[in-house]
Amino acid sequence: MEPISNMFSSILNNERRHKHECIVYPASKLMGQVLRVMQKYGYVGEFEFVDDGRGGKFKIQLLGRVNDCGSVRPRFSSTIGEFEKWGKRFLPSRDVGILILTTPKGVIAHKEAREAGAGGQLLGYVF
Template identity: 50%
Template structure:
Protein backbone atom coordinates (compact mmCIF):
# COMPACT_ATOMS: atom_id res chain seq x y z
CA UNK A 1 0.00 0.00 0.00
CA UNK A 2 1.52 3.34 -0.99
CA UNK A 3 2.30 5.99 1.56
CA UNK A 4 -0.05 8.93 2.01
CA UNK A 5 2.66 11.43 2.73
CA UNK A 6 4.80 11.26 -0.39
CA UNK A 7 7.42 13.78 0.81
CA UNK A 8 7.75 12.11 4.21
CA UNK A 9 8.21 8.78 2.43
CA UNK A 10 10.82 10.33 0.11
CA UNK A 11 12.89 11.81 2.94
CA UNK A 12 12.68 8.72 5.17
CA UNK A 13 13.59 6.35 2.31
CA UNK A 14 16.62 8.47 1.38
CA UNK A 15 17.73 8.78 5.01
CA UNK A 16 17.35 5.05 5.74
CA UNK A 17 19.31 4.09 2.63
CA UNK A 18 22.03 6.66 3.44
CA UNK A 19 22.40 5.18 6.93
CA UNK A 20 22.87 1.73 5.37
CA UNK A 21 25.50 3.15 2.97
CA UNK A 22 23.47 2.28 -0.12
CA UNK A 23 24.43 3.93 -3.41
CA UNK A 24 20.86 4.30 -4.68
CA UNK A 25 17.30 3.99 -3.50
CA UNK A 26 13.89 3.43 -5.05
CA UNK A 27 11.10 5.74 -3.87
CA UNK A 28 7.48 4.65 -4.37
CA UNK A 29 5.17 6.47 -5.18
CA UNK A 30 6.49 9.34 -7.27
CA UNK A 31 4.98 12.79 -7.71
CA UNK A 32 5.82 16.05 -9.44
CA UNK A 33 6.45 17.72 -6.08
CA UNK A 34 8.87 14.94 -5.10
CA UNK A 35 10.73 15.45 -8.38
CA UNK A 36 10.99 19.19 -7.74
CA UNK A 37 12.36 18.54 -4.23
CA UNK A 38 14.91 16.13 -5.71
CA UNK A 39 15.99 18.82 -8.21
CA UNK A 40 16.68 21.19 -5.31
CA UNK A 41 18.70 18.50 -3.49
CA UNK A 42 20.60 17.72 -6.69
CA UNK A 43 21.40 21.40 -7.22
CA UNK A 44 22.70 21.57 -3.63
CA UNK A 45 24.87 18.45 -4.23
CA UNK A 46 23.13 16.23 -1.66
CA UNK A 47 22.14 13.62 -4.25
CA UNK A 48 23.36 12.60 -7.69
CA UNK A 49 21.15 11.81 -10.65
CA UNK A 50 17.54 10.69 -10.32
CA UNK A 51 15.11 9.26 -12.82
CA UNK A 52 11.38 8.71 -13.05
CA UNK A 53 10.32 5.14 -13.82
CA UNK A 54 6.80 4.78 -15.22
CA UNK A 55 5.40 1.48 -14.00
CA UNK A 56 1.85 2.16 -15.17
CA UNK A 57 0.50 2.58 -11.65
CA UNK A 58 1.97 5.47 -9.65
CA UNK A 59 5.54 5.65 -10.86
CA UNK A 60 8.84 5.27 -9.04
CA UNK A 61 11.91 7.43 -8.54
CA UNK A 62 15.41 5.95 -8.63
CA UNK A 63 17.76 8.25 -6.70
CA UNK A 64 21.56 8.05 -6.71
CA UNK A 65 22.88 8.73 -3.20
CA UNK A 66 26.25 10.41 -2.63
CA UNK A 67 26.59 9.80 1.12
CA UNK A 68 26.22 13.48 2.00
CA UNK A 69 22.90 13.41 3.86
CA UNK A 70 23.32 13.31 7.64
CA UNK A 71 19.68 14.00 8.44
CA UNK A 72 16.61 14.95 6.46
CA UNK A 73 12.92 15.21 7.16
CA UNK A 74 9.63 16.72 6.23
CA UNK A 75 8.25 19.75 8.06
CA UNK A 76 4.62 19.31 9.06
CA UNK A 77 2.53 21.42 9.14
CA UNK A 78 3.88 23.33 6.16
CA UNK A 79 4.51 26.59 7.95
CA UNK A 80 4.25 29.83 5.97
CA UNK A 81 7.48 31.86 6.08
CA UNK A 82 8.03 35.50 5.20
CA UNK A 83 11.06 36.50 3.16
CA UNK A 84 12.82 38.05 6.17
CA UNK A 85 12.03 35.26 8.68
CA UNK A 86 14.13 32.37 7.35
CA UNK A 87 16.78 32.84 10.03
CA UNK A 88 14.54 31.70 12.90
CA UNK A 89 13.44 28.59 10.97
CA UNK A 90 17.06 27.92 10.08
CA UNK A 91 17.89 27.98 13.80
CA UNK A 92 15.04 25.60 14.56
CA UNK A 93 15.67 22.91 11.94
CA UNK A 94 19.34 23.15 10.93
CA UNK A 95 22.34 22.40 13.19
CA UNK A 96 24.29 25.60 12.41
CA UNK A 97 24.24 28.65 10.19
CA UNK A 98 25.18 27.84 6.57
CA UNK A 99 24.92 24.09 7.24
CA UNK A 100 22.12 22.39 5.31
CA UNK A 101 19.10 23.72 3.49
CA UNK A 102 15.41 24.22 4.05
CA UNK A 103 13.27 23.23 1.06
CA UNK A 104 10.65 25.90 0.38
CA UNK A 105 7.67 26.04 -1.95
CA UNK A 106 7.34 29.58 -3.32
CA UNK A 107 5.27 31.29 -5.98
CA UNK A 108 8.19 30.75 -8.37
CA UNK A 109 8.51 27.02 -7.64
CA UNK A 110 10.35 24.80 -5.18
CA UNK A 111 13.79 26.06 -4.10
CA UNK A 112 16.20 26.19 -1.18
CA UNK A 113 15.78 28.83 1.50
CA UNK A 114 19.03 30.57 0.50
CA UNK A 115 17.79 30.98 -3.06
CA UNK A 116 14.43 32.25 -1.79
CA UNK A 117 16.21 34.77 0.49
CA UNK A 118 18.28 36.05 -2.43
CA UNK A 119 15.13 36.51 -4.51
CA UNK A 120 13.22 38.04 -1.60
CA UNK A 121 10.48 35.39 -1.65
CA UNK A 122 8.43 33.89 1.13
CA UNK A 123 6.74 30.53 0.92
CA UNK A 124 5.88 27.34 2.74
CA UNK A 125 8.43 25.04 4.37
CA UNK A 126 8.47 21.51 2.95
CA UNK A 127 11.54 19.90 4.53
CA UNK A 128 15.14 20.16 5.69
CA UNK A 129 18.39 18.44 4.73
CA UNK A 130 21.86 18.63 6.28
Protein backbone atom coordinates in the same frame (compact mmCIF):
# COMPACT_ATOMS: atom_id res chain seq x y z
CA MET B 1 2.17 8.36 5.19
CA GLU B 2 2.63 11.58 3.30
CA PRO B 3 4.71 11.06 0.08
CA ILE B 4 7.28 13.82 0.79
CA SER B 5 7.89 12.46 4.31
CA ASN B 6 8.15 8.96 2.87
CA MET B 7 10.75 10.13 0.34
CA PHE B 8 12.89 11.85 2.99
CA SER B 9 12.77 8.87 5.36
CA SER B 10 13.58 6.43 2.55
CA ILE B 11 16.59 8.53 1.46
CA LEU B 12 17.82 8.83 5.04
CA ASN B 13 17.41 5.11 5.80
CA ASN B 14 19.29 4.11 2.64
CA GLU B 15 22.04 6.66 3.36
CA ARG B 16 22.50 5.24 6.85
CA ARG B 17 22.79 1.72 5.41
CA HIS B 18 25.44 3.02 2.97
CA LYS B 19 23.39 2.12 -0.10
CA HIS B 20 24.22 3.74 -3.44
CA GLU B 21 20.69 3.76 -4.81
CA CYS B 22 17.22 4.41 -3.45
CA ILE B 23 13.81 3.72 -4.98
CA VAL B 24 10.92 5.91 -3.86
CA TYR B 25 7.29 5.41 -4.81
CA PRO B 26 4.68 6.72 -5.52
CA ALA B 27 6.25 9.58 -7.47
CA SER B 28 4.88 13.09 -7.93
CA LYS B 29 5.91 16.30 -9.67
CA LEU B 30 6.52 17.97 -6.30
CA MET B 31 8.88 15.17 -5.27
CA GLY B 32 10.77 15.61 -8.54
CA GLN B 33 11.19 19.32 -7.87
CA VAL B 34 12.41 18.65 -4.31
CA LEU B 35 14.91 16.12 -5.68
CA ARG B 36 16.08 18.68 -8.23
CA VAL B 37 16.86 21.14 -5.41
CA MET B 38 18.69 18.43 -3.45
CA GLN B 39 20.67 17.54 -6.58
CA LYS B 40 21.59 21.18 -7.20
CA TYR B 41 23.12 21.43 -3.72
CA GLY B 42 24.93 18.09 -4.04
CA TYR B 43 22.95 15.95 -1.60
CA VAL B 44 21.80 13.39 -4.19
CA GLY B 45 23.17 12.39 -7.58
CA GLU B 46 21.18 11.65 -10.70
CA PHE B 47 17.56 10.60 -10.40
CA GLU B 48 15.10 9.30 -12.95
CA PHE B 49 11.36 8.75 -13.13
CA VAL B 50 10.31 5.19 -13.93
CA ASP B 51 6.70 4.70 -15.02
CA ASP B 52 5.49 1.38 -13.66
CA GLY B 53 1.80 1.95 -14.38
CA ARG B 54 0.97 2.43 -10.68
CA GLY B 55 1.93 6.05 -10.04
CA GLY B 56 5.56 5.72 -11.03
CA LYS B 57 8.70 5.77 -8.92
CA PHE B 58 11.99 7.62 -8.66
CA LYS B 59 15.35 5.89 -8.83
CA ILE B 60 17.80 8.09 -6.91
CA GLN B 61 21.59 7.82 -6.83
CA LEU B 62 22.89 8.51 -3.32
CA LEU B 63 26.22 10.26 -2.72
CA GLY B 64 26.56 9.70 1.03
CA ARG B 65 26.24 13.39 1.88
CA VAL B 66 22.90 13.41 3.72
CA ASN B 67 23.32 13.48 7.50
CA ASP B 68 19.67 14.20 8.23
CA CYS B 69 16.59 15.18 6.29
CA GLY B 70 12.89 15.40 6.94
CA SER B 71 9.66 17.06 6.04
CA VAL B 72 8.17 19.98 7.91
CA ARG B 73 4.62 19.30 9.06
CA PRO B 74 2.43 21.31 9.18
CA ARG B 75 3.58 23.33 6.18
CA PHE B 76 4.51 26.56 7.94
CA SER B 77 4.32 29.75 5.90
CA SER B 78 7.54 31.70 6.05
CA THR B 79 8.57 35.20 5.07
CA ILE B 80 12.10 36.27 4.20
CA GLY B 81 12.75 37.49 7.74
CA GLU B 82 11.68 34.17 9.28
CA PHE B 83 14.21 31.97 7.46
CA GLU B 84 16.66 32.55 10.31
CA LYS B 85 14.11 31.30 12.86
CA TRP B 86 13.31 28.14 10.90
CA GLY B 87 16.99 27.55 10.19
CA LYS B 88 17.70 27.59 13.93
CA ARG B 89 14.93 25.08 14.51
CA PHE B 90 15.74 22.57 11.77
CA LEU B 91 19.40 23.05 10.75
CA PRO B 92 22.50 22.37 12.90
CA SER B 93 24.43 25.53 12.06
CA ARG B 94 24.10 28.81 10.21
CA ASP B 95 25.63 27.85 6.84
CA VAL B 96 25.04 24.10 6.99
CA GLY B 97 22.13 22.56 5.09
CA ILE B 98 19.13 23.93 3.26
CA LEU B 99 15.46 24.52 3.92
CA ILE B 100 13.33 23.53 0.93
CA LEU B 101 10.24 25.61 0.33
CA THR B 102 7.60 26.16 -2.28
CA THR B 103 7.22 29.75 -3.45
CA PRO B 104 5.53 31.57 -6.33
CA LYS B 105 8.89 31.15 -8.11
CA GLY B 106 8.77 27.34 -7.73
CA VAL B 107 10.37 24.88 -5.32
CA ILE B 108 13.67 26.41 -4.19
CA ALA B 109 16.08 26.47 -1.25
CA HIS B 110 15.84 29.19 1.37
CA LYS B 111 19.10 30.76 0.14
CA GLU B 112 17.63 31.31 -3.33
CA ALA B 113 14.33 32.53 -1.85
CA ARG B 114 16.18 35.14 0.21
CA GLU B 115 17.97 36.39 -2.92
CA ALA B 116 14.72 36.40 -4.94
CA GLY B 117 12.82 38.15 -2.16
CA ALA B 118 10.15 35.47 -1.99
CA GLY B 119 8.54 33.76 0.96
CA GLY B 120 6.62 30.52 0.87
CA GLN B 121 5.70 27.31 2.64
CA LEU B 122 8.35 25.05 4.15
CA LEU B 123 8.46 21.54 2.70
CA GLY B 124 11.55 20.06 4.35
CA TYR B 125 15.17 20.37 5.39
CA VAL B 126 18.41 18.63 4.42
CA PHE B 127 21.91 18.75 5.91
